[in-house]
Amino acid sequence: MAVSHETGRVAEGNVVERIQHLADAANPAFAAGSFLVPLAFFAMSFAVASTELLFYTHVAAGAVWFGFALIFPAIIGPTLGGLGEEASAAVTATLVPKAVFFLVGFSLTTVLSGTVLLTADLGFGYGFSETWSSVALGVGWGLFAFGLAVPHRLQLSAYYETLSPDPDASRLEAIEKKNLVVGLFEAAVMLGLIVLMTGFRL
Numbered sequence: 001m002a003v004s005h006e007t008g009r010v011a012e013g014n015v016v017e018r019i020q021h022l023a024d025a026a027n028p029a030f031a032a033g034s035f036l037v038p039l040a041f042f043a044m045s046f047a048v049a050s051t052e053l054l055f056y057t058h059v060a061a062g063a064v065w066f067g068f069a070l071i072f073p074a075i076i077g078p079t080l081g082g083l084g085e086e087a088s089a090a091v092t093a094t095l096v097p098k099a100v101f102f103l104v105g106f107s108l109t110t111v112l113s114g115t116v117l118l119t120a121d122l123g124f125g126y127g128f129s130e131t132w133s134s135v136a137l138g139v140g141w142g143l144f145a146f147g148l149a150v151p152h153r154l155q156l157s158a159y160y161e162t163l164s165p166d167p168d169a170s171r172l173e174a175i176e177k178k179n180l181v182v183g184l185f186e187a188a189v190m191l192g193l194i195v196l197m198t199g200f201r202l
């Protein structure tokens, strides 16, 4: 197999070691940029006190998050499934570290900017106690936490399995199937969330 197995044992390391390993695998500049670029727009909206920029940042980051959540189960997963074992392992080992940093950076920016949009200072002043606001906060941050706890973990277990000395093809296939179900669930919740977002205004 073309993929190096030297780093396979990192799966047993602690969280910091794993993050360091993933950042190296993703390219540290890419990993940092995945957080810094979207969060810079968020920070800039405070610096220039611009509700428009905050809103733009929220919608753009949400669109990237939503797009990725759809593309993973609908296109990337089936494409990997159709590749040979070696090619699939090579793509997984290169793609997963980058995708994880990218998605966490954009999803974090979406929920942070959405939360500030509820405030009166820089946002639209809906407040935190209305039903719409509470549901948006609960579902939005819930989806963010779910992303960290389930789909990212699944992607990472496929990644670590690929790097292990003796990758188990049937385990990789089972992870891919779970990914599809989880991805479809995530996309459905996001569609509901977008209906909820437009409901603020309507």
Ligand code: HEM
Pocket (backbone or CB within 6 Å): 058, 059, 062, 063, 065, 066, 110, 111, 112, 113, 114, 115, 117, 118, 124, 126, 136, 137, 138, 139, 140, 141, 143, 190, 193, 194, 197, 198, 199, 200, 201
């Ligand atoms: C903590 C979670 C979130 C909160 C508190 C939140 C809050 C808001 C608020 C207050 C608005 C402005 C509504 C208006 O136009 O008056 C908005 C708009 C929007 N949000 Fe969120 N949001 C959250 C998460 C998300 C997520 C995860 C997505 C997409 C995946 C998203 C997509 C959108 C879109 C597309 C709009 C524009 C809707 C419109 O203007 O009609 N939001 N959000």
